[in-house]
Amino acid sequence: MIQRATERALAAGGSLRASLDMVERIRPHVSAPIVIFSYANPLLRMGVAEFARRAAGAGVDGVLALDLPIEEADAFRATLSASDLDTIFLLSPTTTDALYGISRLGVTGARDCVASGAEALVRRIRAQTTMPIALGFGISRPEHVAEVGAYADAAVVGSALVSLIAEEHTSMRLLDTVEAYVRWLKSPCVEAERR
Structure with missing residues (x-):
């Protein structure tokens, strides 16, 4: 379901940059926390430091990188934390x-x-x-x-x-x-x- 939504978004010209631009526009009107929900690859392609800078500037509160294993995420977490962004991991049964x-x-x-x-x-x-x-x-x-x-x-x-x-x-x-x-x-x- 989420993968199909990603495919539709990409086919319609969506991108991580466009998503961050949208967050920046809606942030003044939304008091709830905003979390970027993504696969790790788009974040890595942008560069984690650049992503963290842009996300924090746009008003993002946290990041859930679906396919980023917690045991491989130390540098990712440190970079996001330096920009005051929370890293969210998935737990399963x-x-x-x-x-x-x-x-x-x-x-x-x-x-x-x-x-x-x-x-x-x-x-x-x-x-x-x-x-x-x-x-x-x-x-x-x-x-x-x-x-x-x-x-x-x-x-x-x-x-x-x-x-x-x-x-x-x-x-x-x-x-x-x-x-x-x-x-x-x-x-x-x-x-x-x-x-």
């Missing part, structure tokens, strides 16, 4: 006692329910760190966000948003449609905060 938690094995994509071991995974991660924990993979409905929000700090909705954008990409109301979907996803959390 097969990670042992060791921070985007992947709630299930398999490929990305919307699911009918949150993975049965998701809460236990978050408990394992919390035993190792005090850092905020975001949980993703298959989250696509308000009840998923509410469930994950009960034990994690954030719910990551990736494939469902990518699918919505793919379906509506020619619509003049694309941004309104995405905003309405995100509001719908957040609705149980907003209601809980009001209580």
Whole structure:
């Protein structure tokens, strides 16, 4: 799902530079943290130091390089950290006692329910760190966000948003449609905060 979105973005002329330019334009209007979600190669092609400089200047808060193994990331982390950018790594259900938690094995994509071991995974991660924990993979409905929000700090909705954008990409109301979907996803959390 994410790979297809990457292919569509590249075919439409998208690039890492264009993404950073877009972040710079929207940053004044967005208070939520902005994370660049990328494969490592585009970051390496730009040069990690140049990427870190540009990303920090644009207002990026963190970077998730999908295919960058944590054990090979020391120089990458140091360069990003020097520009005050957080490095985010993926954890999976097969990670042992060791921070985007992947709630299930398999490929990305919307699911009918949150993975049965998701809460236990978050408990394992919390035993190792005090850092905020975001949980993703298959989250696509308000009840998923509410469930994950009960034990994690954030719910990551990736494939469902990518699918919505793919379906509506020619619509003049694309941004309104995405905003309405995100509001719908957040609705149980907003209601809980009001209580």
